[in-house]
Amino acid sequence: MSSNTAGRLFTFTTWGESHGPAIGCVIDGCPSRIPLAESDIQPWLDRRRPGRNAQVSPRREEDRVSILSGVFEGVTTGHPISLIIENTNQRSTDYQKLASIFRPGHADATYRHKYGVRDPRGGGRSSARETAGRVAAGAVAMRLLGHFEATRSVEITAGLVALGGVQADASRWDDRTIDQNPVFCPDAGAVDAMLAAVEEAKAAGDSLGGVVEVRARGVPAGLGEPVYDRLDGRIAGMFMGLNAVKGVEIGAGFAAAGLRGSENNDPMRRPESGKLGDAFQTNRAGGILAGISNGDEVVVRCAIKPTPSIGVRQKSIDVNLDDIDLDGVGGRHDPAVCIRAVPVLQAMMATIVADFFLLARTRNQPEF
Amino acid sequence: MSSNTAGRLFTFTTWGESHGPAIGCVIDGCPSRIPLAESDIQPWLDRRRPGRNAQVSPRREEDRVSILSGVFEGVTTGHPISLIIENTNQRSTDYQKLASIFRPGHADATYRHKYGVRDPRGGGRSSARETAGRVAAGAVAMRLLGHFEATRSVEITAGLVALGGVQADASRWDDRTIDQNPVFCPDAGAVDAMLAAVEEAKAAGDSLGGVVEVRARGVPAGLGEPVYDRLDGRIAGMFMGLNAVKGVEIGAGFAAAGLRGSENNDPMRRPESGKLGDAFQTNRAGGILAGISNGDEVVVRCAIKPTPSIGVRQKSIDVNLDDIDLDGVGGRHDPAVCIRAVPVLQAMMATIVADFFLLARTRNQPEF
C-alpha cells in the first residue's frame, strides 16, 4: 500500500490533477484472460461524469477512457492495465486568486500546510475528478467478478437515500429506478422532493449533504481477512477516504447502538438452498459477521457532507493566515456532491469485493 | 499489510487465541532510543482488562505483559518489540458443545465457513482478548509520540457517550470523569443511568449497545496521506475493524448529511497562535480536512452493537445448518462490550497518529 494505491492483490493506483493534461489509473493484479474493452469501462464513467444533468457540476468532460496496456486481442494479459482520460475542458485562467486563499471545508489549508505547494486549479489532486480512476477500476473489477464461477452473480448497486432533509423510503428501493432520475434515488417517490431541494439550495447559493447506500448481493460467504483486513474495515476505510464522506455504517449501523442483543442479533434458520447466506432471517449485520461476508446482502451507508463550495459569504483566511471574506467561491461545482458519489462508491465496492475474492483464493477455501 | 498486521511504518502484528497458552503483539518500526518499560504498558492493559468491575466480563485475567525483545537498558533498540501476555484463566471444559453450533451475531458461522476449522474455546481468534495487543501497541505509540517534539503534546482520550438508551451530554465531557466510573463515561451526570441500564439488561439476560467517542488533541496539522491512506480513511478502517463496531463518524458525521454547506463549513479566522489548528471557529470537520489533520481536535464516534452473547432464547443453526434453539449462550461475557471498547479505540487512535507521524517525516515537512 502506498498513498495513491488501493488494494492488496487487485490494486489500483490513480494519478493526475483536475487541470493537468490527463488523469489516469493503473490496475495491477488483475488475472489474465478476462475479456475487457474500453466499452466495458466507458458506461461507468459516463454515469459519474460532471455535466450529465442540471443537478451536478456544469463542467462538461468527455471523460473518454483509453486502455494503454494490459489488454491484448480483447483479453487481459495479467500485466498492468493503464487507463488514461485526457482533461479536455480545463478552465483555469483565474486560479491565481484561488492559490492564495483557503476555502472553508476544502483541501486548501491542509494540502498547503502539508505539501508547502499546491496546484490550485480546480482542486488539483483533491478534485473529485480523481474519482474517475476509482470508477474505471470498479468497471474492471466487475469484469473480473463476472469471469469467475464463484462471483459471477455478484450484483452491486447504489442509490441516494437522503438528500438535504428528504429521506427515501428504503422499503421502496428499486434498482431500476436509480438510473431513471438524475439524483440516483432508488425510491421513485422521493425524487421530486430531492430535485426541489437541490433547486432551492442552488437558488440560495448553498449546498446539500446526503446519504448514499451501497448494496452488494451475491457476495459469496467467506470474504474478508480478520483481524486487520476485515471486509467491514476495508469498506469503511475506503469509503471514508472518499472526499466529503463523514460517516460510514454497515447493516443496522448507528441504530445498533440503541438496540439490545435480543433485538440486534439476526436469527438463523436452516437454509433450504444449503447456502449460509440464506439462513439469516434479518440482516442487521449488513452481510458481515466478524469481518467476513456471511452470504447475505452487504449493506453500507455513507454520510456525505454538503459541497463546501458555496455562493454565500464566508469567513476564511489566506495562506498568510490573515482574515478574508469570501463572497462566493468561484468555479463550477455540484450543489450536492453526494449525487455523484453514488457511482463512485458503487465502483469502489466492486474493487473491494474483487480484491477479497483474490485473497480468498489464497486460503484453503475450495469453492474459490 | 497482512491480515494480522496493522500500520505502514509503525506496525503491529497480533497473534493468539482466547484459550491458547498466550497472546501477543509484535511491534515493528518503532524508532530507537525511546524509553520503554513494561510499566508503561501495564496500566493501559489494566484499564481494558475483563473482571475489572461488575459492568464487564467476570473472567479475571492478570493480563501481565512481558517485553521479550526490542528494548535494551530501558530504551527501544529499533528492532521488533515482542510483547506476550499469558492466558492464565482459560476455562474451556465445555467447548465441545459450542464447537458445533453457530451463535447468532458471532464469528462462529463465518469463521467456520471461511476456514473450515475453528478454535471454539472462548471465541478463539475472534475473541475480544485479541484487543489486548492493540492496547499494548497503543501504549508504545504514546511513548513514541511523547518522545518527539512535534507530537509531545498529543493527548488522546475516549469515553462512552451512549449506552442503551442513555446519552451523555457532550458539552459536559470531562476527561477526569472517565476513569472515575466503571463505564468510562465522560459525563458524570449520565453515569447512574448507564449503570442502571446495564443492571437492567443483565437481569433480563440481555445486552446493550453504545457509542464511543475518541478525541485526539494536539495532533499536529499535516498528518494523513491522500488519496488512499487518508487520516479519516485509516481511522474508519481500523475502528470499523474492531469487533462489534457497526458505524464510524468523524466530526459532524451523519448529521452533516442533513446540513447545508453554509452550516457545515467551519469558518476560519486568523489564529493568534500562528497555528492553523487554532483558526477554525467550529469543528464540524472533526479535525480532518481532505484526509489530513488540520490541527484542530480529531473527533470520532463509533457505534457498537450489543454483545451478541445473551441469555434469552434464540433461533440458530449448527454446523450442519440444521435448526437449533439456543437457551442462553454460556460463558462469561460483557453485558455491553462497548464499555471495554473505550480503551481499545483510544489505544488504536494512538497507533494511527504515531504511524502517520512517521509517514509525515518522509515528506518534506520541516516541522517533523
Place this chain on the structure above:
Amino acid sequence: MSSNTAGRLFTFTTWGESHGPAIGCVIDGCPSRIPLAESDIQPWLDRRRPGRNAQVSPRREEDRVSILSGVFEGVTTGHPISLIIENTNQRSTDYQKLASIFRPGHADATYRHKYGVRDPRGGGRSSARETAGRVAAGAVAMRLLGHFEATRSVEITAGLVALGGVQADASRWDDRTIDQNPVFCPDAGAVDAMLAAVEEAKAAGDSLGGVVEVRARGVPAGLGEPVYDRLDGRIAGMFMGLNAVKGVEIGAGFAAAGLRGSENNDPMRRPESGKLGDAFQTNRAGGILAGISNGDEVVVRCAIKPTPSIGVRQKSIDVNLDDIDLDGVGGRHDPAVCIRAVPVLQAMMATIVADFFLLARTRNQPEF
C-alpha cells in the same frame, strides 16, 4: 512488508535478540486445515542448531520450539502461527567490553550508527540466532507445499559446495550425503578436505568462507510475479539479506557473463511428459525464465564470507571512533558460518516457493 516481515501472502515476522529471554516467529497467511505440530518444525531447527558438532559454534541451545497459536487439534486455523524458542544458554557477563568496540566485519558499527543504541550481547538482533525463525517458517512452508496437489512433489535441498579453497564436485551431488557429514556437503569425496580446512583455520584462530547451493525440484512452472516480484529477484533479495551472504547467482550465474547466446540458451525439445519443465535439455537458466519458474530445477548458489569473528589481531575502532587493537574476538563462534547457512537457505527457499504458490492462486492459473 516491514523491516522484520518477509513475504507477501505467506509472511513471517521474526523478533528477538540473541541473549534476550526468547526469540520467535509469527507466520501469517498460512491457509487453514494444514496438519502441523511442533514435531514438524523441531527437526529443521535441530539441523541448524549451534553446538551440533565440532564444526559449528560450541554454544549449545536446546532450541525447543513451541507453537503458541494458530493450530487447533493438529491443524492450522488460518490465523497467525506464533512460534517461540526460549534462550536457555545466554552467557553474557562480559558484554560491557563488547558494547564499546566495533568488531571488523560485524554489525557493530552500522547498528550503533543507525540506531544509536545496540544490544551487544551475542550480537543482539544481528545474531545468527535470528535465523531460527526463518528455519521454523521454512518447516511450516514445507507442510503447506505438501498439502496442495500442485506443490506436493516440491523437494528442496541444499549443500555446501565450497569451503575455504575446497570445491565439491557438483556432478557428484547426492542428497543423502548431506546429512551424513557435519558440513552438509553433498559430495562425499570433498568432506575430508573440508573438515581438514576447518580444523586448520580453527587452529590458526581464523575462519573460512564458502558457497552454498540450493536446489528446488518439482517447483511447478508458472511461479513468480514480474516485473518487480520475480522469482529470481525474490530469491536474490532474501538470500543476500542473510547475514554473511555477499553474492547470489542462479543457474549459470556469473559464468553466463562469459558465454555466448548460442552456448547459454537452453535448447528445448518436446517433453514426453507433456510438462514444460521437461522440455529443457540443459539448465543454464537455473529453472527460471523472465522471473517465472519454468518447471526445471531451480538452482541457486550463495557466496558466504568467512566468519568475521577471529582470534588473530585486528585493527579496529571503538564507539568514539578511536583506534583499538582487537586480540581475538571473544565469544563462541562458528569457524565457518557457511555451514549453518545451509539449512537456513534451504528453509528460506521453502518460504519463497510457498508464497509464490499462493500468489499464483490469485492468477487465472487453473492448475493451482
Place this chain on the structure above:
Amino acid sequence: MSSNTAGRLFTFTTWGESHGPAIGCVIDGCPSRIPLAESDIQPWLDRRRPGRNAQVSPRREEDRVSILSGVFEGVTTGHPISLIIENTNQRSTDYQKLASIFRPGHADATYRHKYGVRDPRGGGRSSARETAGRVAAGAVAMRLLGHFEATRSVEITAGLVALGGVQADASRWDDRTIDQNPVFCPDAGAVDAMLAAVEEAKAAGDSLGGVVEVRARGVPAGLGEPVYDRLDGRIAGMFMGLNAVKGVEIGAGFAAAGLRGSENNDPMRRPESGKLGDAFQTNRAGGILAGISNGDEVVVRCAIKPTPSIGVRQKSIDVNLDDIDLDGVGGRHDPAVCIRAVPVLQAMMATIVADFFLLARTRNQPEF
C-alpha cells in the same frame, strides 16, 4: 508491494508493452517542493535508448518523456508523478509467427504458461523497453537525493567491466570515460577489445554476456532496514529482477567465499573526517555491513547473460510443445544487452538509495 511496483516509500509502478501505444511510470511518495522538469529525466532516457549507436538495438525510439501529473510550477507537489513515453516506432507486422513459438532463453514459454495469453509483439511486457520506466524513476530519485542535505553528495555511477571474454581493469576505472565510449566501459584501455568482441559476435549471428559494476559514493552511513529489508537484500532483489541478470555480488562477492576472516574483514582506523565511512582501510564489504550502509562506497556487480535472441539455428518448441528449429530469431536486438543494462542498473540504484533515505527519516536518526 505489488508485482509491478517497486519500493516502500519512494515507489514506482511501471506499465506498458513494447508495442502498445505507450509505456509509463507512476512515481509515488516523492516529497513535495523538489524541482523537477522533463529535462531532468530526458538525458537519462537518452543514455538508455536503443538505436543510440551500432552496439545496441537498431530500433530507434525518440523515448520522449512527458510529465502528466505531480509537478506544478516546476516543483513536485507530493502527489503521484505520472510519466509517459509514447511508442512511436513499433514494427510488429510479423508477430503472428512469433506468437506460436517459444524462443530459447526468452519469456515466451513462461509467460505463456503462466498467463495463458501473451502479447508477442516485441516481447510485450517482458521487453527491455519496460526499463525506460526504471530509468525515469532513477532520474527523479537523483533529484530527490540532490534536494536534501544528507544525500546531496550521493554520486552513482555504473560501467561495463566485462564483455564477452574482455575484462576491464577495475583499477583504471574513470567515470568520465564511461560516456566517451559506446559500451559504457570505465576503462579506456578495454574499449577497443570490447567493440571488437561485439563486432565479431554480430558477424557470427551470436551474442555476448557481460558484467556491470555499479558504484554509489557518498551514501550516508545508516541506510538499510534489517533484517528483511536490508540494503544488500534490496539491491540484490531489484538487480536480479532485471531481465538477463543471473548473478549479483557486493564488495568482494564470490571471491569472499575463498578468503579467510583475517583477509576479508576490513580493518578500521580513526577517520580524520569524523565520518564512519572513512574509517575503513579496505572495502571488501562493498559499503554495506549487516545490511546497513557503512558510509564507504557501495559496490555491486551483476552478471548479465548474453542476449537470447541470436541468428544461429536453435532447437526449440512451439506453444503445443512440438519441436521446431529456429533459424535466426527475427526482430531488432542488442548483441549484448549488458551494455544497455548499465544506465538501467545505475538508475535503479538511485531509486533504492532514495527509498532507504526516506525510510531512515522515520527512524530516530538525527542526521536525516
